[in-house]
Structures are given as C-alpha cells and as structure tokens.
Amino acid sequence: MAGAKLQIRNFYRTLLCGSALLFLAGCYSGPHNGSVLEFLTFQPSYNAYTAPGPVNVEVNGWTSGGTLDVYNDLGEHLSFTGDGTMQFPTLIKLGSTYGVHVTVPTVSPQLDCIISNPNGPIKYPLTTIYVTCGLVFHDLSVQVFGLDPSIASSSPLVLQSLSDSLSITSDTTTAKTFPTQIGDTSTYTITIASVPTGHTCFFPNADGTGSMTGNITVKVDCVSVLSVLPSSNLVGGTDKIAINLSYHGALSGCSYLATGSSTRQDVISLSPQPTISYPSAPNDNMIVLIPDATTLWGPGGDSVVQLQGCTSNGQPINGGNPIYYEFTATGNIRYVDISSGNDANNCTDGTTNVCQTIQAGIAACGSTASCSVYIAQGIYPITSQLQLDSKTSLVGGFPSGFTGAGPDLSTYPTILQDQTTSCGTSYTALCSPINITTALLNPASISLTVSNLRIQIHPTASYATGILVDGAAFNSGQIRISDNFIYGYEGSASATAGERTGVVVRSSKNVVLIGNWIRGDSGASVSAAVHLDDANATFLLYNILDSLVTTTGGYSTGVQMDNIASGSVVGIANNKINPYQYILTGLTPTKSNGITVASTSSIGSVYIFNNDIFVGNSSAATLGDATGIYSLASGGNIYNIFNNQIFGRTSLGNRAGIYFQNSPSTSTNVLGNNFNVGIPILVGATQYTFCGSVLAAGCINVLLVQTPVGPINSAGIGTYANNYGDNPMFKSISGVAQISDIWRFNSTTGTPSAANTPCTSMYGGKNISSYIPTFLVPFFITDFDLHTRTTTSYSLTPSGADSISIGVYEIDANCQ
Structure with missing residues (x-):
C-alpha cells in the first residue's frame, strides 16, 4: 500500500x-x-432477474411532422409525432429474444430512421431502444489525446453514445467512430463513462453534446497530472519540484496563481520566484520548478504552490483546472544510511557525512x-x-x-x-x-x-x-x-x-x-x-x-x-x-x-x-x-x-x-x-x-x-x-499482492448481468456535503483512486439517491 x-x-x-x-x-x-436469533433473510438478488422489465423507445431527430410508427415483435405499436421517449405495454424478461422495427411515413422533407439496437439486448431492470432520424446520417467520432498508455491499457477511457461504447487505451492518431450514425440535425451526446486511473478527461471545445450538421469529430483532452515530486512533500534547499504529466508534448503557458492560504506560505510571494521550466524530450511530460539560489523555498514550514494556464500542444492540462501542490519547505535535512554511514559524522549530506543510525540523525x-x-x-x-x-x-x-x-x-x-x-x-x-x-x-x-x-x-x-x-x-x-x-x-x-x-x-x-x-x-x-x-x-x-x-x-x-x-x-x-x-x-x-x-x-x-x-x-x-x-x-x-x-x-x-x-x-x-x-x-x-x-x-x-x-x-x-441490502458483487483479485485493488465494483459498459454490481451500490449514495464539516468535504469528493466523485444522472439511480457510488470507489457504468 x-x-x-x-x-x-x-x-x-x-x-x-x-x-x-x-x-x-x-x-x-x-x-x-x-x-435467540430471529430475522428475515434477504431475498437473493438473482431472483429479481426472473422478473420482467420495461422496454422504452427513445426517438431523436423526428422533426418533419407525420407519425413515426415503432413496433415490436409482439405487435405492439408506439406512435411518435416528435422526439421523445415511450414505453411498450408488455414487460420482457432478461435475456429474451426481442426485436423492434420502425415504419417511416411519407413526409416532406423525407427523413430516414435508424435503430441503434433493434434487438436490445434486454437489460434488467430497464431497456432503452434508440431511434435516430434525419435527412442524411453522419459519423460521430472522437479523437483522444493525453492518455498514459501504461495506465490506460488496464484502466481504459470509455466513451458512450446511444447504445455504443468505445474503449480507448492510448491516444488516437486517427479518429475513432461510434458504430451507429446519427441523423442530420439530431442531438448527439457523448458520455465519459470511465477514465483511466489518475486521469482527468474533458471536452476542451465544450462539444460533448451538440447537433449533427455533418460528420463530427469531438476532441477529448486527457492530459493530466499523474504525480508531483518529491512525493514525500518535503522540499529542501535547492530541491526541484517536478510535475509529471500523462502526455509528452510542447508545454507552455504556466504561471503562478495565488491560493489565498492563511496557514501556508505561498510560493507566489517569493521574490525572485522559482523558475518554471519545460524540459525537452524524453522529459517533455514534466513541468519543473527551480528555486532561486537566494530565496530557495522561503523560510521553511508548510508551503503551497499553484499553477494556472498550463497547456500541452496548446491544449489545457488537468481539465483546465489549476495544478496545486502542498509541501513542507525545509533547509534542515539530516541523512542516515545504515550500510555506509558513521555516527561520528554530522549527517549533513548523503555521501561523505552520512550517519548510520536514526537516533544520530x-x-x-x-x-x-x-x-x-x-x-x-x-x-x-x-x-x-x-x-x-x-x-x-x-x-x-x-x-x-x-x-x-x-x-x-x-x-x-x-x-x-x-x-x-x-x-x-x-x-x-x-x-x-x-x-x-x-x-x-x-x-x-x-x-x-x-x-x-x-x-x-x-x-x-x-x-x-x-x-x-x-x-x-x-x-x-x-x-x-x-x-x-x-x-x-x-x-x-x-x-x-x-x-x-x-x-x-x-x-x-x-x-x-x-x-x-x-x-x-x-x-x-x-x-x-x-x-x-x-x-x-x-x-x-x-x-x-x-x-x-x-x-x-x-x-x-x-x-x-x-x-x-x-x-x-x-x-x-x-x-x-x-x-x-x-x-x-x-x-x-x-x-x-x-x-x-x-x-x-x-x-x-x-x-x-x-x-x-x-x-x-x-x-x-x-x-x-x-x-x-x-x-x-x-x-x-x-x-x-x-x-x-x-x-x-x-x-x-x-x-x-x-x-x-x-x-x-x-x-x-x-x-x-x-x-x-x-x-x-x-x-x-x-x-x-x-x-x-x-x-x-x-x-x-x-x-x-x-x-x-x-x-x-x-x-x-x-x-x-437510502440504505440497501444488496450483494455489491466485487471483482475478484488473485491474492495479497493485489490488496490495493480489492473491492472494486464488477462494472460493465455493455449489457449488465447477474454478476455485475447492482445500481444501488454504484448510484445509491448520498451527497453528504451539507452533513459534514467543510474541511472534510475534499475527502468526500475524491475517492480511493483520487477520482472526483460524480452525480452523473443514470436512469436506474434509486429514488432519493444522488448518484454517488457507495464505498471507496466512484464509478459511472452500466449496472444491474
């Protein structure tokens, strides 16, 4: 750990x-x-899967008047005169064979309609069939940059549109396209369902939702701060502060931003201030702060530095948010090395004057x-x-x-x-x-x-x-x-x-x-x-x-x-x-x-x-x-x-x-x-x-x-x-070596099954910001992986809940 x-x-x-x-x-x-124990046992959650669930139809882009007829294999019909969502009368059991079809009337201008997922599959407890209409249909694509492939290979970026999902493990030199085209003038929405560990991803052009006017490629910026060194948060003398990013590129634009802290010395107040430098390749994923030889990091004690405006290849870093780092500045460092030290030394450096015991240090x-x-x-x-x-x-x-x-x-x-x-x-x-x-x-x-x-x-x-x-x-x-x-x-x-x-x-x-x-x-x-x-x-x-x-x-x-x-x-x-x-x-x-x-x-x-x-x-x-x-x-x-x-x-x-x-x-x-x-x-x-x-x-x-x-x-x-009694269905791990990853949710971006985490655990938590002291709120809004907790709306969020995940991990994905 x-x-x-x-x-x-x-x-x-x-x-x-x-x-x-x-x-x-x-x-x-x-x-x-x-x-003597007297209690009612829980009904096993798998029994719920034998219960039938509703099938909804969501229509987008039907703007030419007339009645669009959407029907299923049971002969049930839904009539749409515009965009909206309706439900078929008959409930359908999980795993059932199912088909949905559409009849497009003669209208002017003549539209065509495509069903994204005509055969479901049927999900518990709700299935949505997506229908998109338009004069012509266009490709919706994404171009992703800023991923660290060593992390994203096992913790991918997952993007969703309609019923389609794309799992992305490295930067895309060419755009990746969602399978289902979207009708001209229809509204599209791309959802960031999951981000790689330690990353922050966003749409730098604020175009994650929009109207289709042709083939569209949406940029996704994932350039993130993965770590700040020294990780001990102890910065002494001429030590440098190195900010490690997920992406190699041309860095620029950083400047100091005041924090307003009343308990920490702010680096912005130093004169001269530390130099902000951008090393060349292969270290072009680092922002390095170099202290001035006269002021160093100040008089010592708890300190803070905050950077704003940093970009990589002209794109914002860290979701456009400031980069914040707290540390303790110390000019007094003593060095101890049991293999090479001697307590007759004064402990003032790590080579010729290193001590042997911690007591001496x-x-x-x-x-x-x-x-x-x-x-x-x-x-x-x-x-x-x-x-x-x-x-x-x-x-x-x-x-x-x-x-x-x-x-x-x-x-x-x-x-x-x-x-x-x-x-x-x-x-x-x-x-x-x-x-x-x-x-x-x-x-x-x-x-x-x-x-x-x-x-x-x-x-x-x-x-x-x-x-x-x-x-x-x-x-x-x-x-x-x-x-x-x-x-x-x-x-x-x-x-x-x-x-x-x-x-x-x-x-x-x-x-x-x-x-x-x-x-x-x-x-x-x-x-x-x-x-x-x-x-x-x-x-x-x-x-x-x-x-x-x-x-x-x-x-x-x-x-x-x-x-x-x-x-x-x-x-x-x-x-x-x-x-x-x-x-x-x-x-x-x-x-x-x-x-x-x-x-x-x-x-x-x-x-x-x-x-x-x-x-x-x-x-x-x-x-x-x-x-x-x-x-x-x-x-x-x-x-x-x-x-x-x-x-x-x-x-x-x-x-x-x-x-x-x-x-x-x-x-x-x-x-x-x-x-x-x-x-x-x-x-x-x-x-x-x-x-x-x-x-x-x-x-x-x-x-x-x-x-x-x-x-x-x-x-x-x-x-x-908003308390629940469900099996959270955690992922299995191989042993103690993976203890840091224990109790992750068994989530999916596809069709959930009885093996996946229930929606009560994934979306059933409460926003407790008003119940806890303000100084504890930062530890509520950030999970065990340092991901920000979200209140992303989901159709199966339990009534009264705030779409917060329960437990140490926050995740937005499909659930059962």
Missing part, C-alpha cells in the same frame, strides 16, 4: 480544529448477548528548527525508542547513497524493527519504536511527518504498537503519518491479555493518517490497526486497516475508539477495513469488528463515510460477533454514518452491519449505506432488516405485498434513508 497512494498528499488540504482534551481511563466490554536535527531525517533503504534495529518531541520528521524509502531517487518504499524499503526492552507489560508502557510527543508544532504552518517506513511491531510484547502518538495535544500544526507499512506477528495469539496495534493516538490532536497500510498483529487479546484514545482533530483517510487474530475472549477491530470527548472531531473516510482477513480466510478471530466504539466515547462529531468495511472472519456463533460498526456508547449519542459498504461473505447469519448497544439520538443520520450481512442494524436486542426497501423490526405479507412492521424511521432514533 505504501507508495500506491503517494499522490493523495498532493490533493491534501490542511485540517485544523480542536482543543486540548482530558485523558479519561476506560475499558472495553464484550458484546451484548442477545436473544534525530540528535543532529536538534530541537529548535524544523528538520527532516532522510533514511536510506536497509534494516534498522530500534533498540531504544525514537523520541520525536520537537519538529523533526522521519522519511524513509531512499536509495543507499541518496542518488536523487525516492522516496519509494517499495523500491527502497526502509525497515524499522522494534527491539526495545523494558516495555510492553501494560497499556501505559507500550513497546513502540517511534514515540511522538511533540508540543512544538506552532504556528499552524509547522508540521511533523513520518512517512515511507516499514515498521515491524515488537514480536513478543503483550502491549505493542508501531507508532505511538502520546500527549501531543497542544499543537496548531499537524502530525502526519503517511505512506507507511506497519505490520508484525501473524501467528496464533498467545498472551492472555494485552493489545497489539499498528498506531495508537492517545491524548493528542491534529493527527492525520493518510495512505498507509496498517495491521494490528496477532498475539494478544486485542488486535487493532488504529487505536484512538482521547483523540481530537484526528483523521483516517485512504488507508488499508487490518486486524488479525486474538485470544479467546478478545476481539479484533480495524479502528478502536476510546474516550472520545464530546465535541472532539474524528473523520474516518475512504478506508478499506479488514481486507487482509477477507483475503486470508484462515485468520479467524472469535470476535471481529470493522470499527469499535467503547462505552467511554461520545461520537457526535465523528464522521464515518465512504469506507469499505468487512465485518471480519469471526464465525459469528453469537449475534454481533462479527460487526461492521460496533458501538457501546451511551444512549443519545449522535452518529454520522454515510455511504459505507458494510459486508460479510454472505447476507445470512449472525453478522451485523451496525450494532448500537444503546439507542442513538434522534439527530443521528445513517444514509446511503449498503449492508450485505444478516442483520443490517441492531439496536439493543431489536433487529432491523429489510422489508422491501424499508429497514424494519418486522415484515408481514398483506395482500401479497410486503409491509414493514416497526420501521426504524419511526423508532425515534434518527434518520435512516
């Missing part, structure tokens, strides 16, 4: 909020043992100024805890000798092994190779980063974590933990107590975990990827979070929340929770949760949205043993849970989506979630399952119509809308 999400920080916006908190002791109690940084320790690849035994108590950052993933490459954790792995001693006997004496306790991140432009490290948790301690953020509650600036891989022991649990976690944030604020793969390992009674204990202004974004096996009586959880004080803000968004358990079926904790909320927490300002949450591999012998979101918080708490995929391996059994031990507040909002579990919502002992599309405590059959009894929206425990 580390390295796969490096681009996220280029999008990252500063989050500032919160105040100092009190540390409150608390403990977790086991799940409530409810009554931290000491060389001192405690007064912002400083970064760059760590070369290699295995670093940590025998005494690394204390980050000032303004020092740690960045790994560099090649030995610091040749200019990096940071890249996958290519140049920097491995920290926790070998500390005299620790691990209690929660207050956790073993941890890195301990962040700083209170010196003031003003807000000062930050501390730990990134691009592989951290092995202590192998035997009962209480251990990979990174401990402890008592860092008095900072205006942020602690940023990004692009790391934290892992440890995976065998059977042996300790009778204890907690083994990837990251613990305790009595701290302004902490961001972004783009990491974090595993809380086996060996104790609690396994958690991230433990938030009295945390405020803390955000988990775009991570892979896993928990493993625990001792009998314990539990595993992706996220544990204890002692969250009233008003403390926590955001959990765009994370994949428990995918490692999902892949490795042999990891079977007795109790497994995605997110666990302890009884000591108040979560009115906790926002959980657009996550993929696997309930874990617990056999769920008891109701609630495997749960997506498990809350023991007191009654009256406000929950904000939006657009999450919460699922087990089946929609049957004791697995639950959300468990509230106590009744939530009437101000609770649970919107746009999809539950593929036995019990979607459990409140105390009351089980709410789907009766049709309604979550209810019961369901009765009245005149062959399912009628809900005790609907959840009448229980006085909040608003529950």
